[in-house]
Ligand SMILES: Nc1ncnc2c1ncn2[C@@H]1O[C@H](COP(=O)(O)OP(=O)(O)OP(=O)(O)O)[C@@H](O)[C@H]1O
């Protein structure tokens with residue numbers, strides 16, 4: 280069987296539509312659960328974004344999927360394989376950008392990317408990858424002399440040079456300047472067009488909103504919400520804030536029917552409403568309110584437990 | 588179905604590629620290259636200047652000490668170098684990143700062995716060249732002795748390499764690596780007949796020294812750089828070459844088993 284048909288077989292498995300499936304995942308560190316019964320499915324070809332506060336368990340989950348960390352319970356399948364037993368062939372289908380990476384080598388950008396390309400059966404062209412992450416000018420610079428954002432771009436280059444079917448990005452744009460971030464978004468969109476499945480962890484909600492087909496929010500190792508960016512938080516996302524000013528000062532009203540309110544205001548003011556603003560909750564607002572609600576719920580749960 | 592891995596890059600080819608990358612890095616790290624290559628020469632200069640007498644008829648201390656420094660150099664550029672650099676690579680995530688690629692582990696180890704071989708041959712060549720040019724060192728002329736040099740050198744390098752890789756798991760952090768690794772070699776140099784004539788050491792020290800590979804490597808090197816007559820001055824009145832092969836081979840096997848059983852790609856607390 281040739282490598283080409285082998286790859287064909289992989290995408291046939293992908294045609295079933297699920298690249299990553301996680302059921303009841305638990306990971307404990309010294310008694311406390313970093314991941315606490317997580318269920319997750321990532322569809323083949325989608326960009327799935329994992330959001331959550333510091334210490335929520337995003338990296339722990341991701342590194343279990345990558346085969347780095349063991350788990351205490353749960354079923355995990357990544358590209359049809361239990362990551363705890365993945366071999367080189369399985370790894371050749373993954374691209375991994377870790378949350379933190381070493382970049383202190385005495386090798387140049389070009390040497391690193393070309394060398395890593397050799398590990399894979401059908402790698403991308405090293406020069407194209409270097410260009411795609413915007414490091415062409417730094418091609419012959421030793422990696423220890425790169426700036427923080429440039430190092431991060433090199434990490435991305437090393438993650439995609441193997442032409443992965445499934446790409447893990449753990450806070451890939453940390454330290455990127457705004458221009459680099461936009462260039463990175465374009466790169467992710469192109470990878471998605473090529474059929475790459477992507478798990479993207481980020482703290483930038485605009486990034487998730489721009490790139491993700493679906494977003495999962497986790498806190499304390501549990502999934503709080505999972506939906507498309509537009510629908511996340513359910514009806515909450517459809518409520519709007521209407522702000523305006525009059526002689527009595529600034530007003531703000533949260534409503535499910537902003538058009539009706541604005542019409543009323545227009546009538547009341549006889550035309551222009553001073554300082555009128557209609558604001559939909561951003562992904563950030565939804566995210567923060569979900570976390571707030573979760574904290575309240577678990578807070579009352581603990582006090583109830585405490586009373587018992 | 589035949590294995591689809593047939594088209595995956597071979598471990599041997601990648602091992603060669605890794606050796607090239609490792610060597611590039613090694614030689615670009617200028618300060619450590621200078622230290623590695625000049626240390627044995629400086630020691631030879633110091634000891635050659637302090638003890639300029641003969642330790643046996645026709646055998647200068649310089650000649651004796653060179654054999655020991657060649658042996659020590661092998662362990663410096665294999666055992667010491669690897670134990671420290673791999674501990675650092677484990678801590679800073681270099682190993683973790685490699686683990687996330689399809690690179691076969693064998694390629695990583697082959698690369699290290701290749702790098703150590705080139706570096707230690709270069710180090711020995713510099714020491715012998717400078718010794719012959721400046722300190723009146725006699726180099727053997729018989730091809731047979733150079734053949735003996737080759738197998739003892741190779742066996743010593745392999746043992747030092749696998750032991751260095753295994754030992755790299757011991758330091759708790761990269762910071763402590765130097766402190767945990769270097770004293771081992773320094774103590775071994777004293778009890779293995781590098782700085783002092785081995786047969787003049789207290790017998791308990793000889794016994795302890797003989798448990799470790801450096802003593803045998805140094806003895807093997809003496810059989811090459813000292814005249815045949817000196818064999819009578821050695822323990823057991825002979826060069827003990829079969830024993831040397833046996834002990835070095837045993838340490839290589841022990842090192843390999845330790846490597847296979849204990850090698851970790853991540854820090855102990857990262858799982
Ligand atoms: N190796 C480890 N040993 C002990 N505890 C750990 C280890 N790794 C993670 N943890 C704990 O598990 C929890 C989840 O950590 P994790 O790194 O997965 O968070 P994260 O969601 O990636 O956070 P961040 O956004 O800061 O990267 C944290 O409370 C952390 O302290």
Ligand SMILES: [Mg+2]
Pocket residue numbers: 337338339378449
């Ligand atoms: Mg993290």
